[in-house]
Amino acid sequence: MKILKFGGKSLANGKGIKTAIQIIKDKAQQEGNIAVVLSARGNATDELLEMLEKAARKETYHEQLTAFKAYQSQTDRSLDFSEEFTTLENLFQGVSLLGDYSEKIKDQVASQGEIISAKLVTNLLKKEGVNAHYTDTRKLIKTDDVFGNARPLDVISRRNVINHFKSYNGTTVNIVTGFIGSNQNNETTTLGRNGSNYTAALLANFLDAEELQNYTHVDGIFTANPDLVADARKIAELSFNEANELATFGAHILHAKTIVPLIEKNIPLRILNTFNSSDNGTVITQKTNTKGIKSISVLDTVALINLEGRGLLGRVGVDARIFRTLGENEINVSIISQGSSERGIGLVIDADKASKAIVSLEKEFENDFYTKDVNKISVIDDVAVISIVGQDLSEFHKPYNALIKNQIVPILFNNTVSGKNVSLVVKKSQLHKAINVIHGQIFGISKKINIAVFGKGLVGGTLLDQIVHSKTAILDKNNIKLNVFAIADSQHVYLDKNGIADDWKFEFQQQKTAYTLQQIIDYAKAHHLENLIAVDTTASKDFIHDYISLVKNGFDLVSANKIANTVEYSFYQELRTQLQKYQKNYLYETNVGAGLPLIDTIKLLHKSGEKIKKIRGVFSGSLSYLFNTYSVEDIPFSMVLKQAEEKGFTEPDAREDLSGNDVARKLLILARELDLKHELSDITIQNLLPAHLQAINLQLFKKSITDLDQTYTLIKANQKEHHVLRYVGDLSTETGILEVKLISVPSNSALGQIKGSDSIFEIYTEAYAAQPLVIQGAGAGAAVTARGVFGDILRLTEKL
Numbered sequence: 015m016k017i018l019k020f021g022g023k024s025l026a027n028g029k030g031i032k033t034a035i036q037i038i039k040d041k042a043q044q045e046g047n048i049a050v051v052l053s054a055r056g057n058a059t060d061e062l063l064e065m066l067e068k069a070a071r072k073e074t075y076h077e078q079l080t081a082f083k084a085y086q087s088q089t090d091r092s093l094d095f096s097e098e099f100t101t102l103e104n105l106f107q108g109v110s111l112l113g114d115y116s117e118k119i120k121d122q123v124a125s126q127g128e129i130i131s132a133k134l135v136t137n138l139l140k141k142e143g144v145n146a147h148y149t150d151t152r153k154l155i156k157t158d159d160v161f162g163n164a165r166p167l168d169v170i171s172r173r174n175v176i177n178h179f180k181s182y183n184g185t186t187v188n189i190v191t192g193f194i195g196s197n198q199n200n201e202t203t204t205l206g207r208n209g210s211n212y213t214a215a216l217l218a219n220f221l222d223a224e225e226l227q228n229y230t231h232v233d234g235i236f237t238a239n240p241d242l243v244a245d246a247r248k249i250a251e252l253s254f255n256e257a258n259e260l261a262t263f264g265a266h267i268l269h270a271k272t273i274v275p276l277i278e279k280n281i282p283l284r285i286l287n288t289f290n291s292s293d294n295g296t297v298i299t300q301k302t303n304t305k306g307i308k309s310i311s312v313l314d315t316v317a318l319i320n321l322e323g324r325g326l327l328g329r330v331g332v333d334a335r336i337f338r339t340l341g342e343n344e345i346n347v348s349i350i351s352q353g354s355s356e357r358g359i360g361l362v363i364d365a366d367k368a369s370k371a372i373v374s375l376e377k378e379f380e381n382d383f384y385t386k387d388v389n390k391i392s393v394i395d396d397v398a399v400i401s402i403v404g405q406d407l408s409e410f411h412k413p414y415n416a417l418i419k420n421q422i423v424p425i426l427f428n429n430t431v432s433g434k435n436v437s438l439v440v441k442k443s444q445l446h447k448a449i450n451v452i453h454g455q456i457f458g459i460s461k462k463i464n465i466a467v468f469g470k471g472l473v474g475g476t477l478l479d480q481i482v483h484s485k486t487a488i489l490d491k492n493n494i495k496l497n498v499f500a501i502a503d504s505q506h507v508y509l510d511k512n513g514i515a516d517d518w519k520f521e522f523q524q525q526k527t528a529y530t531l532q533q534i535i536d537y538a539k540a541h542h543l544e545n546l547i548a549v550d551t552t553a554s555k556d557f558i559h560d561y562i563s564l565v566k567n568g569f570d571l572v573s574a575n576k577i578a579n580t581v582e583y584s585f586y587q588e589l590r591t592q593l594q595k596y597q598k599n600y601l602y603e604t605n606v607g608a609g610l611p612l613i614d615t616i617k618l619l620h621k622s623g624e625k626i627k628k629i630r631g632v633f634s635g636s637l638s639y640l641f642n643t644y645s646v647e648d649i650p651f652s653m654v655l656k657q658a659e660e661k662g663f664t665e666p667d668a669r670e671d672l673s674g675n676d677v678a679r680k681l682l683i684l685a686r687e688l689d690l691k692h693e694l695s696d697i698t699i700q701n702l703l704p705a706h707l708q709a710i711n712l713q714l715f716k717k718s719i720t721d722l723d724q725t726y727t728l729i730k731a732n733q734k735e736h737h738v739l740r741y742v743g744d745l746s747t748e749t750g751i752l753e754v755k756l757i758s759v760p761s762n763s764a765l766g767q768i769k770g771s772d773s774i775f776e777i778y779t780e781a782y783a784a785q786p787l788v789i790q791g792a793g794a795g796a797a798v799t800a801r802g803v804f805g806d807i808l809r810l811t812e813k814l
């Protein structure tokens with residue numbers, strides 16, 4: 015025999031009840047021996063209890079009762095529910111007169127929901143030709159007298175159920191009321207929370223069922239609540255022990271007491287979705303083959319009680335007093351944590367019991383306050399418990415580190431000695447983010463990286479296109495979901511928590527209002543976005559002052575902008591101090607040599623103790639292009655400059671290149687990588703601009719660029735034969751030389767031979783003394799730079 019159980023949503027008017035009837039009919043035809051346990055339909059129980067409360071407060075409930083009757087009668091008008099409706103009317107009337115009600119009355123009211131439900135389903139099945147029989151469990155399940163949470167009396171209930179089912183030879187489908195029973199005086203009782211599931215489990219146990227199939231409105235048990243974690247996935251198999259842990263920690267589908275009768279007889283429990291017949295659901299059995307973490311569950315209606323005292327160390331009986339006090343006040347403790355110093359104990363209890371707990375504990379420890387053995391009993395009520403079921407402590411560092419990196423510091427954590435369960439108490443405001451971070455980390459379904467791109471110009475725009483284009487491949491290959499949730503230029507921002515798509519340019523254009531950085535930070539917080547990266551593809555001197563704010567708010571940084579690394583050394587140092595403090599990273603590989611792997615190489619050599627003596631070369635892609643082209647072609651200098659601009663090699667203001675500032679910045683960045691505390695002013699810079707072009711505005715400069723032609727025609731003409739012009743950077747740690755200048759070199763030398771926009775860096779070290787280590791390649795351009803920034807983002811994702 016199989017027991018089927020249907021929940022309230024599965025029995026709601028319309029699609030629910032129709033589907034449930036079809037399922038029962040099909041199962042009765044295909045599998046024969048079944049019994050069906052039912053909850054009250056829709057929200058019937060809540061509505062009945064609401065009306066009861068209203069009656070007790072002497073408020074009017076009549077309109078709601080009329081609506082209730084109409085709803086319950088709507089599906090099958092041939093049925094007469096006058097007995098149930100009259101019972102309810104009489105009960106409410108009595109309560110209204112008295113202004114109060116007992117738990118006994120409450121059970122009588124609540125039970126009508128299941129009675130109506132089972133009568134309706136029986137009738138509908140009969141109409142469909144199924145030999146259905148209405149079974150009122152008040153006649154079968156005998157309980158004690160604890161109204162509202164009655165305990166079934168095993169022997170008598172078992173005998174009643176077996177005898178009742180014996181009277182039917184298997185061709186009858188018993189449609190059984192869940193949740194309700196009766197005491198020895200035949201007064202209606204109810205079985206408490208999850209009572210209908212309990213009834214189904216008891217029936218399965220008493221009748222030695224082959225399986226209990228619990229029909230709900232979800233596909234089964236998930237790795238986390240899908241409402242909180244979009245990536246949550248269904249678990250196919252669970253063991254009873256794991257289910258029990260989940261039940262304790264808020265998986266509402268299960269309840270510990272419903273599992274016990276099944277464990278006793280080793281009866282599998284299958285959670286199924288009424289509305290998705292193609293899904294096999296989750297099956298819970300004695301033992302599953304699959305290992306590892308099963309699920310993350312949450313308790314969010316809890317409070318953390320903290321009792322602290324200097325005089326508690328070694329005092330016998332303190333914990334006993336705490337638990338006795340709480341026990342006497344019917345306060346259940348779900349998590350306990352006490353350090354070996356015994357100076358404090360943390361307890362997690364139901365939130366609605368927090369005040370009672372504090373008052374009773376303060377009373378119990380009144381004398382200890384006077385003697386100063388106890389100095390504080392406090393409550394933190396904006397907390398939630400996350401429980402990782404199946405978590406082995408040897409692997410716990412992974413989710414824990416991920417939480418810390420996302421600036422979520424658990425208030426308390428503890429584990430079960432037997433079984434694998436780690437629970438963390440976190441601030442409720444951080445729950446959503448915390449559960450997503452943990453889920454991403456332990457299930458490795460995909461790690462979501464939330465990116466804000468500041469600057470959507472040449473480099474930023476190309477980067478965004480590259481991300482949109484490659485994100486699916488990166489997800490498939492690396493399990494990393496790149497989610498650009500913010501794009502900002504100097505005026506507007508486009509925010510989308512679900513990430514940009516191909517049409518990001520169009521969406522950005524629709525943004526018309528000014529924004530502040532705080533808005534972006536608040537947006538990330540409000541949407542619980544984890545693994546945050548801010549990308550700076552501006553050339554802004556102001557935006558760098560937002561870096562520290564971003565770091566403090568949980569962002570790692572990637573930058574193509576050289577300014578933060580080249581302003582005064584005190585800022586350079588402060589930024590690194592803050593990065594260390596907040597455990598954040600800052601990658602800027604494209605600051606020197608665009609996409610070339612230069613900074614990483616220098617860092618590695620320096621870290622490994624290799625003495626770098628000199629770095630020399632052509633550091634600028636645009637100036638490389640300018641002089642490589644100008645030296646061999648017979649065209650005006652200004653025309654080549656225009657080409658360099660059009661190809662995206664220059665800075666937004668090309669004078670940053672021509673003034674030598676850009677190369678000087680690169681030199682300074684490299685010097686600082688070698689721990690040399692230089693300032694930009696320490697660098698000797700040869701400015702390639704005539705004085706009158708230096709101090710005018712950009713527009714005027716663009717109009718006057720032909721003024722450059724005469725100067726460079728002369729310089730070119732005055733060179734030795736077979737020589738070419740090159741703008742070079744020179745950094746010597748031995749002589750202290752730091753200079754950038756224009757030189758003329760033989761065209762067959764290494765520097766003389768570079769082509770296009772290539773940069774070349776010759777690195778002389780102790781090991782690379784005679785022949786330098788050479789890094790050469792495109793030193794500018796939106797595509798290579800954006801690729802370099804993308805590389806930094808991917809490098810960061812490995813650290814998050």
Ligand SMILES: NC(=O)C1=CN([C@@H]2O[C@H](COP(=O)(O)OP(=O)(O)OC[C@H]3O[C@@H](n4cnc5c(N)ncnc54)[C@H](O)[C@@H]3O)[C@@H](O)[C@H]2O)C=CC1
Pocket residue numbers: 468469470471472473474502503504505551552553554556557574575576604605608635662663664665666793794795796799
């Ligand atoms: N072009 C290249 O080959 C390379 C460029 N870089 C660096 O990349 C950066 C970007 O260069 P391009 O894309 O050519 O510049 P661009 O002028 O095309 O784009 C800059 C963008 O930044 C935005 N912006 C300015 N201030 C802002 C602020 N406070 N907040 C947000 N957005 C702001 C602008 O509105 C614009 O969208 C520069 O720092 C440059 O030095 C680095 C390596 C190579």
Ligand SMILES: N[C@@H](CC=O)C(=O)O
Pocket residue numbers: 604605606607608633634635636637663664665671676793794795
């Ligand atoms: N304008 C720069 C771009 C890269 O940093 C250059 O020309 O090298």
